[in-house]
Amino acid sequence: MRYLPLSDDDRSAMLARIGAGSVDELFRDVPAEARLSGPIEGLPLHASEMAVERQLAAMARKNMVAGEVPFFLGCGAYRHHVPASVDHLIQRGEFLTAYTPYQPEIAQGTLQVLFEFQTQVARLLGCEVANASMYDGSTACWEAIGMARRITRRKRAIISSGLHPHYVAVCRTMAKFTGDTLDLALPELAAATDAERLIASIDKEVSCVVVQYPDILGRIADLAPIAEAAHAHGALLVAVVTEPVALGLIKSPGEMGADIVVGEGQSIGVGLQFGGPYVGLFACREKHVRQMPGRLAGETVDAEGKRGFVLTLSTREQHIRREKATSNICTNSGLCALAFSIHMTLLGEKGLRRLAEINHARAVEVAERLAAIPGVELVNESFFNEFTLKLPIEARPAVHAMVEKRVLGGVSLGRLYPGEAALANGLVIAVTETVSNADVDALEAALREIVR
């Protein structure tokens, strides 16, 4: 048999069958400016593996890497220190290669890890039950909206303007296929969140209110009044946490009455990794567990009365329920969940609190210094490790100008909300324990010079 699987004739026959003129036509969803228009510059069409490797390594060096420069980017992905022991442990053969070992007879280790992970997530988010993880924060957010629809049998969700716009985009994509209506709004560059607007918009048609905590601008709202208003109308409160380290310091959404709490677990144990793979967190009240998506590991006893672990409530899932399953998700982010769980175990409750304190104290210090720059205003009244500045100039070019000075100085709202003039001067800055004094000096100097 020939190794080359596809001849030109095969390709033409396949294209003719699906009615496409060329392979390129299949990629027309990708904007023209994002497509490669010819051969990669400097890379010959034919070269040895070693030569290609060298060439590509040189190209990769053009990237400005998070760990090499002062780094203040957040907005849903956070650079925290991950102890070397986390990577060492997740690479043990038993964990790294065992993809879906769900038979309890042979998979007690994996099932116990998932059970411990769920326990940590449930405690962190302030809920009774958590699942064995989702793909990432944005898909977990969408699954929460779907779950609220199943519970309330209503199809209108009110989305806070403080929800990450990428999460909003995922929800909009999915809602196209389910018929859910999403009430959307743009955030304002102000200290107050849109809690009042949310409360005023809830009625008997609403399945859920979705609120990010802390929100995209880093603001922290009291969720209790929103939960109360939602419950008064038979709706649910879905809280979204993109920076779970914050919950080492601030009250958990579950404690404030959220019915479903989802989040992005990347910031605990998982690196930035170019945006993925990450790990979605999903927790809820026990009374809603039947409508929850995803795997659940449960504790039980074996025939001899010894403690053991199994998958539980599987009738919600696709291998039994087929198209009526609560979700098509299964193992998803098992390895990232393991990393989360190991890092969390190493930190312990005290360690997590301490880490959160360091993050907040550092962020407060940086906010004060930057807000002292003439023309620069701090938007937030409250924040954890991420806050928004209002610059006297547009933030997007300011970020590029800081890059020229080798400082990754925050995420501009112009990037997140292109074309929205009212937000164009907003700059969101994240400060974690990885930021050194020299980093802060560099950021302050760069920003001071650029806004002058």
Place this chain on the structure above:
Amino acid sequence: MSLYFTGEHEWIRVEGDVATIGISDHAQQALGDIVFAEVPEQGRSVNKGDEAAVVESVKAASDVYAPIAGEVIEGNPALADDPALINRDPEGEGWFFKMTLADASELDGLMNESAYREWVKTL
């Protein structure tokens, strides 16, 4: 009072203009230990053939269909805490829901008790 059965193993007990619906003894035996049942809420209108309730056992999850059109009067509140009631008394205390009977002629196509019991023997 008259008792009817469907090919999906639901039973319908009609008293006046109220129909009580459950699953047959044969169905509960086939499902095994029942661990969960979701019953429809009061006031929900259903058409003949709509999914109205869900039953889960240790080995399967199945839908219970509305055998006739009408409006749900009540779901059996006892099933939430004691789904095994369906195993113990499937054609009595283990009923799923009561509904109004919108069109009595829809009962015509259903099996009577002796026809159903005979048919089940052939399965």
